[in-house]
Amino acid sequence: MTDIEKTLENKGVRPTAMRILIYKYLAEKEVAIALTDMENAFSKADRTTLYRTLKTFEEKRIVHQIDDGTNISKYALCEPGCNCEMEQDLHLHFHCDNCDETVCLTEHKIPHINLPDGYVAENANLVIKGICDKCSGQ
Amino acid sequence: MTDIEKTLENKGVRPTAMRILIYKYLAEKEVAIALTDMENAFSKADRTTLYRTLKTFEEKRIVHQIDDGTNISKYALCEPGCNCEMEQDLHLHFHCDNCDETVCLTEHKIPHINLPDGYVAENANLVIKGICDKCSGQ
């Protein structure tokens, strides 16, 4: 039983062949992945399977969904021990307008914001747009 | 010539009847408006006209686009004198998970973030999700 299988079981999802492949794919990518990206990477697999796998992973806190302002949902693996919903684990994301890739900046947490009376915060999403290190470096 | 017509002309768009109506609609709403909302409000007008008007307004800095994580683009009037792209005018948005409305919190600016080397920030989007004052008050 591999590490990935253990991880999946610990999170409460059955480690099927497909899911292990998808997990591996997400693990080796350093950028957030859209459903379309997965379709291209797994041309044999069905769209729905990929979709539902991502949803399952999200539900079980294996990945977190990222909304980078492109109106396309993307996903990235959670850090070990991350509890996505907790304020201390909410990190910001960077979207490069040049290469169109989105990355997690996990070490940059979203600062706490004091809201007006009556507003109750439950989640937060901060996306910085600009040019990423790879694109600006050249 | 009304104030709205002057505003539109100053921003470089011809103040047609349709555009004045749309501007008024946006002005009297306190929440961010999606294209679908406009369709319902202006059942006589064509979707494309509304769509393109919003795009024109956005281009001319009359409205700013808001991405609240619902994967539906919404729009709200810019504050007078606002230059949406400038860091000092980037305010945060609040999306209520109960009533599904999104509001600008213009007095709450997005805090400056120090990015890793090589990353160049050009824009930022911060959305807090939770329960708004109207929904939590009851």
Next chain:
DNA sequence: TGTTTCATGCAACGGAAGTGCAATTATTGC
């Protein structure tokens, strides 16, 4: 082994964004 539960694949739907083109309206120059 038979039953149940879960995962996968196929087909289709619906919503939203976007585009091409024709028709209409406004603006400009004469």
Next chain:
DNA sequence: GCAATAATTGCACTTCCGTTGCATGAAACA
């Protein structure tokens, strides 16, 4: 005012993404 030009609006259509229903297949369980 009138023709020529440019901008705006409306209609039809396409594309893309997210999502769901249903049938099949594989795994777990009794």
